[in-house]
Amino acid sequence: MTDKPRVAIYKMSSCAGCQLEFLNLEPVLLDVVGAVELSYFVMARRQNAPGPYDIGFVEGAITCGEEIEKLKRARQECRVLVALGSCACFGGLPSIKNWIPERVVESRVYQNLEVIESTKAYGIDEYVKVDAYLKGCPVDKGELVEFIKGALLGISPHLRPHSVCVECKLRENVCLFVSQGEPCLGAVTTAGCGALCPSRGKVCDGCRGPANDANAESLARSFTEYGLHKSDVIRKFRKFAGLTPEFSKGAEAV
Amino acid sequence: MSSLRVxxxxxxxxxxxxxxxxxxxxGEIAELxxxxxxxxxxxxxxLVGRKYDEVPGIVSRICGICPASHQLTAIQAIEDAFGIKVSSQTRDLRKLLALSQWIQSHSLHIYMLALPDFLGxxxxxxxxxxxxxxxxxxxxxxxxxxxxxALIGxxxxxxxTATVNGFTSLPSKKDLKAIAERLEEARPDALETVKLCASLELPDFSWEAEHVALRSEEGYAINEGRLVSTEGLNIAPWEYRNHIKERHIPHSNALHSYIEGRGSFLVGPLARVNLNYERLSPGAQEAARAVGVNFPDFNPFRGIVARSLELYHSIEESLAIIDRLELAQEDTSYAVRAGQGFAITEAPRGSLYHSYKINEHGIIEKADIVSPTAHNVHNIEEDLRRFVPQVLDLSEEEATLKCETVIRNYDPCISCSAHFLKMRVVRE
Incomplete structure (x- = not known):
């Protein structure tokens, strides 16, 4: 037996990209598995040990009754429960369907709707208490390691509450919105990605959800002043985190 | 033993x-x-109702392991609808992006997902x-x-960074040179991987399933070409739906892909090597000769060997592309127009199909996506049906592991394929 903290990784409705980020920690992966016991990680191992676990990472949105049950069991067997990535934090991209009648969206993919048991897509805190949120689509590896280190040391990880704009300025990027009129969500989106997209010439898509004190309504109105159609503004806010109060206000402001 | 429960x-x-x-x-399979x-x-x-330029970023999230494949396939389908012909630089950068994902995904599968089965x-x-x-x-x-x-994408x-008609930013020559040095240094590691995979004791199990892959005018097809097969299929991406169909099997929750008039088929590294062996990079062919493996080979367990050869090929071809890249800033403007577009690429796990119908405002009216695993599910069951008689004398535990290995041969990516499946959660 080992006294290393026991970690579980759960998959809900997701692309597996966030749990893949554990395996993408190549340079420090062997250190990580030296420091924690990845007790339950179905994508990586065949023998998965039962709970209880010290930390549970939940990836994915909750989109059916089976997942609600699985999530509740996860909550019971984990001391600390972490929402891993934007799907688990806010419903993520699967939540786009929440604004289309369920049967309409289902009928575009399936013929026999009797066998479909899908519900609206929500983040995990719709159903259980969540102790920490690691945002991003995918989750940022730096923040993931920071979180694991914090957990091992018993200290709070430094997760950034400010906006992507701050990180973008620190990188001395030319502002895509102000200088080129491109509709960037960096002003209202949580930092932690290092302003990854704007640094590569692409506007922020808001994948990390709303920053503290985000004024999405004001940004939405600015977008329309810059010539964006109302439907474009709504699509921007109803994407990765459309269910959050802040981004809801952005979508409803126009 | 004539009865078995896996x-x-x-x-x-x-x-x-x-x-x-x-x-x-x-001795008869009652249920599989x-x-x-x-x-x-x-x-x-x-996707219906979203704007075309959001599509690459959205479909990427179908799969965390092959996001670049979904993006590139979607982008090419949109370009097909708009009638855009991209520059050779863009084609090269896209190929590099796709190859980089083969390197990542193939090493993940060979070492982390498959090898533990063979080494116990x-x-x-x-x-x-x-x-x-x-x-x-x-x-x-x-x-x-x-x-x-990360460097390209x-x-x-x-x-x-990948977008319709180009990239939002280009890598620097300095960074490309640095990664080329690492690619060069990785050749021995890739060769070791080929040797390791070729040395594995793999079950003797062959049947001539139809193998399907892209084949292009020149080079080892990855982002463009016609879809061809070992049974004579030879179609352009826009003809896909005339030939590849799906049907609901009574005892399965899955819709099964099949070729009209025939049956299940296999996509992925083994099909690609079988159909395009002579297009592999010179070093990859040399590695195959050095370890004494021959193609075509219809043993699905040999998928791991094919995957290792593609790993070597990807490294060598990436080096060749970096060597010829000039990296000029290009005009990436284009006009949006109504239309329907089709594309097929070779994702790490095999042929990936995307098609979109787009209106004059650039809004998606219809989306059709079939992933490699969606193509393979039917064939995995066909493999199992033929393989199970071989494991009847083993203990239940050993038989189970062997059957799991048959599935893992395909490196299945279930998130990708789920959208086409009839869902019913059955856990006994």
């Missing part, structure tokens, strides 16, 4: 959620089900204790693939 509630070391249930009674209980996320449903471990985590150099080699190769994806999982 029951795997959670398929391990695959991407996504699946289960396997096999019942053999008096590869169940997929991954919940559908309805990408094709909620439950996972790479426990394998590392006895095979540290191999695991370190795996981590190095996988990081190299990831770093190349901006990030390894869900890259950001």
């Amino acid at each position: 029951k795997v509630d959670y398929l391990a070391r695959v991407e996504g959620e699946g289960a396997l249930d096999i019942r053999v009674h008096n 089900k590869l169940k997929i209980y991954e919940p559908p996320r309805f990408f094709e449903g909620f 471990y439950e996972s790479v985590l426990t394998m590392a204790a006895d095979h540290l150099p191999a695991v370190q080699r795996a981590l190095k190769l996988k990081r190299l693939g990831n770093d190349l994806t 901006g990030r390894e999982v869900h890259p950001v």
Whole structure:
């Protein structure tokens, strides 16, 4: 037996990209598995040990009754429960369907709707208490390691509450919105990605959800002043985190 | 032993959620089900009404392991609808992006998902204790693939720079040169990987399933070409739906892909090597000769050897592309127009099909996506049906592991495929 903290990784409705980020920690992966016991990680191992676990990472949105049950069991067997990535934090991209009648969206993919048991897509805190949120689509590896280190040391990880704009300025990027009129969500989106997209010439898509004190309504109105159609503004806010109060206000402001 | 029960509630070391249930009674297979209980996320449903330029970023999220493939296929389908012909630089950069993902995904599958079965471990985590150099080699190769994806695409999982008619930013020559040095240094690691895969004792199990892959005018097809097969299929991407169909099998939750007038088929590294062996890079062919493997080969367990040859090929071809890249800033403007577009690429796990109908405002009216695993599910069951008689004399535990290995041969990516599956959660 080992006294290393026991970690579980759960998959809900997701692309597996966030749990893949554990395996993408190549340079420090062997250190990580030296420091924690990845007790339950179905994508990586065949023998998965039962709970209880010290930390549970939940990836994915909750989109059916089976997942609600699985999530509740996860909550019971984990001391600390972490929402891993934007799907688990806010419903993520699967939540786009929440604004289309369920049967309409289902009928575009399936013929026999009797066998479909899908519900609206929500983040995990719709159903259980969540102790920490690691945002991003995918989750940022730096923040993931920071979180694991914090957990091992018993200290709070430094997760950034400010906006992507701050990180973008620190990188001395030319502002895509102000200088080129491109509709960037960096002003209202949580930092932690290092302003990854704007640094590569692409506007922020808001994948990390709303920053503290985000004024999405004001940004939405600015977008329309810059010539964006109302439907474009709504699509921007109803994407990765459309269910959050802040981004809801952005979508409803126009 | 004439009766056997194989029951795997959670398929391990695959991407996504699946289960396997096999019942053999008096030597006959009474039940064989590869169940997929991954919940559908309805990408094709909620893509309708979104704008075309959002599509690459959205479809990327179908799969965290092959996001670049979904992006590139979507972009090419949109360009087909708009009638855009991209520059040779863009084609090269896209090829590099796709190859980088093969390097990442193939080293992940070979070492972390497949190898533990053949070396007798439950996972790479426990394998590392006895095979540290191999695991370190795996981590190095996988990081190299990831770093190349990040260099071209901006990030390894869900890259950001690839866009309609080009890229939002280009890598610097300095960074390309640095990664070329690492690619050069990785050749011996890739060769070791080929040797390791060729040395594995693989079950003797062959049947002539139809193998399907892209084939292009020149080079080893990855982003463009015609879809061809070992049984004479030869079609352009726009003809796909005339030939590849899906049907609901009564005892399965899955819709099964089949070729009109024939049956199941196999896509992925083994099909690609079988159909395009002579197009592999010179070094990859030399490696194959050095370890004494010959193609075509219809043993699905040889998929791991084909995958290792593609790993070597990807490194060598990436070097050739970097060598010829000039990296000029190009005009990436284009006009939006109504139309329907089609594209097929070779994702790490095999042929990937995207098609979109777009209106004059650039809004998606219809989306049709078929992933490699969706193509393979039917054939995996066909493999199992033929393979099960070989394991009837084994203990239930050994038989189960062998059957799981048959599935893992395909490196299935269940999240990708779930959207096309009839869902019914059945856990006994």
